[in-house]
Amino acid sequence: MDKSSLKYPVQVDLENCAKEPIHFIGKSQAHGVLVVCDRTNLNITQAGENASEYFGIPVDELLGKPLSYLLKMPFLAPDFDEDNLPQEVEVNRKKFLVLAHISEESLVLDFEPLAQVQDPFFFQKQLTGILNKFQTARSLEELSSEAAKLTRKMFGYDRVMIYRFDEEWNGEVIAETKNDDLESWLGLRYPATDIPEQSRKMFLKHRVRIIANVHYTPVPLKPEISPVTGKPLDISRSSLRAVSPIHIEYLKNMGVGASLSAAIVVKGKLWGLIACHHQAEKHLDFYQRESCRFLAQMLSTEITLHETSSLLSHSEQTESIRRQLVAQMKYHDNIVEALSRDTVQFLELLNCSGGAIFYINEWELNGQTPGKEQLDSLLNNFIKKQSKSLFWTRNLSALFPEAEEYKKTASGLFSLKISDNKYILWFKPEVVQVVTWGGNPQNKVFYNEKEQRLSPRKSFEKWSEKLTGFSEPWHELDRNTARALRENISHVLLTRQRREIEALNEKLIEANRELELFSYGLSHDLRAPVRGMEGFLKILREDFSNPLGSEGLKYLEMSTGLTQKMNDLIDDILEYSRLGHIERVEKHEVDTTAMLKEIFELFNLSANFPSARIEIQEELPPMWGNRRMLFQLWSNLLNNALKYSSEKEAPVIEVGKTLINGRSTFYVKDNGIGVDPALREKIFETFQRGVGSKFKGTGIGLAIVKRIVEKHEGEIWVESEPGEGSVFYFYLEPQK
């Protein structure tokens, strides 16, 4: 958000004006009579003290009487919370227009004298003219000026202005028509407090407000407090509602005798006003006010159209620039180059005079920008401290005093954070403005001793001042554009990272494959020399045992053991590599129980593991796979179970099947040494051993098992309690 609201020189709050309870002002203007009834029985509870002037009946006579006492004719009271249609009535042979509405428990009636009956088509004809004029206006200026002219022509005020609010609710006269003898106020600005917030809110609800005579004497309601609720009556919706004394004084000081204001509302927000001033008193009846409301509404619609179409064309332009930038990013390896050194540059995305990209500790500067050192400080001491990733201001030096040094190039800053070490900044130069105020806004209020309240400024003489340190404002679309660019950049960066990772992965797979081929070749080539060594060791043992003696024979035995181990290693490596090359496993049904028996027979349990007890679950389901591989799988698991529980007094090995996550899962359970939790994953990798030389082994057995399980589209894992034993679980893809 732009934290630097435009600091016009005065921020004196017209406290008492802003807080004035204008809803409950309790008095009416004098050009009509307020009559209030209890909504339940239509008895008159309150009335304006000017009743006798208009009706010829004193207030006191009216109070407590039924409404029919006043209106000797049928009257349609509204029974819901909406304004009623106006009704023409007669009281003592005088014609009135009555506007009725409900306020809490009361029915509020505005009686306005009806001078002459209007030609119902008169305004309709004028409105057709308005539509035509509005639709042919080519610009906002033309449109505003037409609206001012038409309003003046229709209602005959001395001066009609189109008044537009800026972001801080200061107003500017952007179009004007007037009597020749009046001084022009075109281009003048008025501080936000001239039309305080609660008045602006009222304008959103009640679009047209008329002050028929600023010199009127407010008419009190009698009694002041509503007898129905015991509280002051809310008459904010009454068109006769009295005007705040401060506002009346303000108008008097301006030399205005009567006024009419109609709200211009664009996209639900008060955009401006059609403000009409008359030197003498002037009243518009309900029908005229309705025409004015309609005119303001058409003007609002036309302005909305103008703004929307200019937004659209602006967004089309930036969209095409952004698309081009995206194309450039795809083409270039270097993002900074893509954004700043190709046909289209990031600068063009926002209306600015310079920009900078901070990309991993390097600055890339384009156009007019502060220097790199100044930017370092701006980034570290200011931008990085902002909580949001988007930040913009048109008055940087007000927020970051150091920026005073370079306000000529960068009074306006828009910053976009891509990541912690990537930022894009855009700059706008200072544009010194001369603002002409309608009266010195610093003299806006003074304390009025007589009235015991603040009074608005007395002089509205033009008062000019120079505003420095400001740039042109940033466009409302800039935020969306910047956000979209950030997404584009992040996307490009992520895609690149993903590609880099993929390429690395491929390299890794390739390296692994080469390593495997190498070890396969190596193991293969080692086989013959090891066999040779085995042969020679055998000859030594058989034919040369005498000269070797017992010591020599011991070394000979050790050498034979080592060649045996080497053979095992070579076999395992070759087996592991061989499995890696199998693309598809041809599967057959394999009888699990039969296979287990065969394996245990081979192990020669009674000789090798005499104390071990084997428990095989009955009726194990068959497996589906390659017989040789499954044989190897079970052999390795069972061999480990026997081996790593062999030191127990009573080793027990259980083999069975269980259901895990709906899958039929085999398990091999032992009560051996268990697996260290830190190694639970590792032991399935090649050459990973969790034990010392106490237990023989190559460290490849489980890697082979895992490969076999994976070739059968299954999974294997271990659960274990060190010292208590382990359970190896695995499942294979069932027959399809």
Ligand code: ADP
């Ligand atoms: P090896 O048994 O030849 O060392 P394996 O690949 O078969 O190689 O097993 C790897 C490691 O896993 C072993 O060194 C051992 O630490 C651990 N291990 C395997 N099975 C068991 C088991 N049943 N109980 C305890 N530890 C085991």
